[in-house]
Amino acid sequence: xxxxxxLLLLPTPLGASAPSAVLPAxxxxxxxxxxxxxxxxxxxxxxxxxxxxxxVPLRGLDIVEIGHWPDESRIDQWLQPASRxxxxxxxxxxxxxxxxxxxxxxxxxxxELGIPVRPLVGPSAILLALMASGLNGQRFRFAGYLPxxxxxxxxxxxxxxRQSRGGETQLVIETPYRNEKLLAALxxxxxxxxxxxxxxxxxxxxxxxxxxxxxxxxxxxDRPPLAKRPAVFALLAATRPDRTIAPARAARHGRRPG
Amino acid sequence: xxxxxxLLLLPTPLGASAPSAVLPAxxxxxxxxxxxxxxxxxxxxxxxxxxxxxxVPLRGLDIVEIGHWPDESRIDQWLQPASRxxxxxxxxxxxxxxxxxxxxxxxxxxxELGIPVRPLVGPSAILLALMASGLNGQRFRFAGYLPxxxxxxxxxxxxxxRQSRGGETQLVIETPYRNEKLLAALxxxxxxxxxxxxxxxxxxxxxxxxxxxxxxxxxxxDRPPLAKRPAVFALLAATRPDRTIAPARAARHGRRPG
Numbered sequence: 048x049x050x051x052x053x054l055l056l057l058p059t060p061l062g063a064s065a066p067s068a069v070l071p072a073x074x075x076x077x078x079x080x081x082x083x084x085x086x087x088x089x090x091x092x093x094x095x096x097x098x099x100x101x102x103v104p105l106r107g108l109d110i111v112e113i114g115h116w117p118d119e120s121r122i123d124q125w126l127q128p129a130s131r132x133x134x135x136x137x138x139x140x141x142x143x144x145x146x147x148x149x150x151x152x153x154x155x156x157x158x159e160l161g162i163p164v165r166p167l168v169g170p171s172a173i174l175l176a177l178m179a180s181g182l183n184g185q186r187f188r189f190a191g192y193l194p195x196x197x198x199x200x201x202x203x204x205x206x207x208x209r210q211s212r213g214g215e216t217q218l219v220i221e222t223p224y225r226n227e228k229l230l231a232a233l234x235x236x237x238x239x240x241x242x243x244x245x246x247x248x249x250x251x252x253x254x255x256x257x258x259x260x261x262x263x264x265x266x267x268x269d270r271p272p273l274a275k276r277p278a279v280f281a282l283l284a285a286t287r288p289d290r291t292i293a294p295a296r297a298a299r300h301g302r303r304p305g
Numbered sequence: 306x307x308x309x310x311x312l313l314l315l316p317t318p319l320g321a322s323a324p325s326a327v328l329p330a331x332x333x334x335x336x337x338x339x340x341x342x343x344x345x346x347x348x349x350x351x352x353x354x355x356x357x358x359x360x361v362p363l364r365g366l367d368i369v370e371i372g373h374w375p376d377e378s379r380i381d382q383w384l385q386p387a388s389r390x391x392x393x394x395x396x397x398x399x400x401x402x403x404x405x406x407x408x409x410x411x412x413x414x415x416x417e418l419g420i421p422v423r424p425l426v427g428p429s430a431i432l433l434a435l436m437a438s439g440l441n442g443q444r445f446r447f448a449g450y451l452p453x454x455x456x457x458x459x460x461x462x463x464x465x466x467r468q469s470r471g472g473e474t475q476l477v478i479e480t481p482y483r484n485e486k487l488l489a490a491l492x493x494x495x496x497x498x499x500x501x502x503x504x505x506x507x508x509x510x511x512x513x514x515x516x517x518x519x520x521x522x523x524x525x526x527d528r529p530p531l532a533k534r535p536a537v538f539a540l541l542a543a544t545r546p547d548r549t550i551a552p553a554r555a556a557r558h559g560r561r562p563g
Contacts (some may be wrong), residue, residue: 056436065331069426073326085322146435155439155500158516166437168327168508172428178314178406179424181413184404188446188473226332242413250426258416 050299052129054157055081055136056144059095059171061277062251066099069250070162077167078136083109083128084244087140087149095138100158113137114248115149122156129162141277143171147191147220171219176246176279179256180216187216200229211241211284218281226273229280230264237261237282244281247271260285308386312415313339313394314402316427317353319535320509324357326406329509333357335425336394341367341386342438346400351397352442375407375519380414387420394559401429405449405478431476434537435505437514438474441541444547445474451487462494469542476539484531487538488522495519495540502539518543 050062053096057078060069067075079101089112093105099236111125128135137144137153143152143166157164158232173189188210207217221229226247233243239262246256258281264270315336318327325333337359347370349361359366369383386393395402396410401424402408415422417513431447435453446468465475479487484505491501497520504514513529516539522528 059369067329068331069325071325071329073323105325143432143436143527145434145437145439148442151439151442153439155516158439164437164439164514165512166507166514168426168433171429171432174401174429174432175424175426178401179403179412179422181403181409181411181416181422184406186447186449189444191444239459244505249424254423256422256424258413267419 050267052131052133052135053163053165054126054129054154055134055148056154056164056166056208057081057084057138058093058135058143058167058171059139059141061141061170061172061249064170064250064252066095070099071168074167074169081134081136082107082273083110083111083133083135084094084138085113085125085135085150085153086114087113091140105204113149117149117152119156122153123160125153126157126160126162129157129160130297131219139169143169146171147173147189152226157209170250170278172246172249172277175207175249176244176256176281176297177216177218179245179246180281180283181258182216182244182281183214183241184216186214187218189218189220192221193219195225197232204233208237208282208284212286214283216283218279220277220279223273223275226276226278229271230273232283233280234261234264238284240285242283242285245271245273245278246281247273247276247278249277249279306375310389310391310393311421311423312384312387312412314408314412314422314424315339315394316401316425317349317397317399318429319430319507320511322428323443323511324353324492328357329426332425332427337390339394340365341369341391341393342368342396343371343383343393343406343408343541344396345371345373349398350396350418362558364486365524371407371411373407373510377409377410377414380411381418384415384418384420387415387418392406397427401427404429405431405447428508429509430504430535430537431478434502434514434539435474437504438502438539439516440474440500440502440539441472444472444511445476447476449477451477452477453483455490458490459494462490466495466499466540466542469540470544472541473543474539476537478535478537481531481533481535484536488528488531491538491540492519492522496542498543500541500543502537503529503531503536505531505534505536507535507537
């Protein structure tokens, strides 16, 4: 493919927040200038494009539903508009495309085809939770979803905590209706002085972010309500002196990627 | 502390990009309404506040230089304005505060003092590189800086590649003047079919993002210039079928944190 169209990665709000609260003006302008969209669910994409006042009526836009597990045999077809010089945007279901959201296989194919990939700035619950956690942001790991089975879950939590002893913050997510169960398991299986962050409803009016040691969590009179709200969990065991959570050595020697 | 001031985490552009390209309008408005700032380097913070047309003359603002390794004995004093009801913002040197940037110890102390922490949306080179890599965004790890010594660097790269065989994308950064050396080492020590992403100058006019297998990188006629530009590197070994880079199972069961 030799067109000059790009594959844009277009983030969307995490919940009930205004686009201008979480998306830069230029990102909104880029979205409004785009005609070809790939979305996990077309309905969500249409709702988003209405929220940002896309100047073209929805029926005039090309919105392809790629589903949660994109059919790889159709990716080349989805990327076709780029070969004719048109930008194609992957619209996230919530947050950033290709990060705890479908799309990576499409991005990978764009690289193979030589289509320029342009990531746009927007909200990521994982990144916002990490920033606000007070845990180590110099080294961290996002482990996705933990197992559901009680025994496997306990083992996974113990493994996460062990990995964090080297100073590497561990982040996980869960589907909202299992949030309470996950927090209970974390409080049951982690050491008393391990710090645990719960970040709920990020960027929405219900946002609540709490970092406490396990011993403090257990004594907390009221925990933030988690039942139906999207949450990110982070943990960091307390075995190293605080120096390990200070910035890495090399950062002072030049411009950083940020 | 019982004031209602918050600790804001205020991202800044990664390089020569307009604030409106990478910061939401509401984040800019929040920054303009803030009077108390904590910054690694006061000079960079002043330049940023001028770029966003802060309505208060710089000499009327409280800009505290916290340095690259914040002095923990001074943190309570820095957070004092919050007890009087004023927001205090940690301004990033570039990108997001407390992620590959100082500030986490201050955020941690805010949690201890019961000061609400509010992370604001902005550019993160690590997250943008991950989105645009086409590598697995369902599970990933940011390992910070690798060792400089040749033998240790080789061992660290081999360990990263081994860890990625489970499907977990590995991300690292380097100071710009060592970028070329790091890429050469990655191409030397990784398997031919391992995919490597180099993301340079993200969000700037010089942005270049390339994902190629090691064999392809070695044959590439011209690589993007890396010498003086901030870059993020990512790698993912190729041992699992493509299914492992599709979204995790639980995501389909409810709203996701994004």
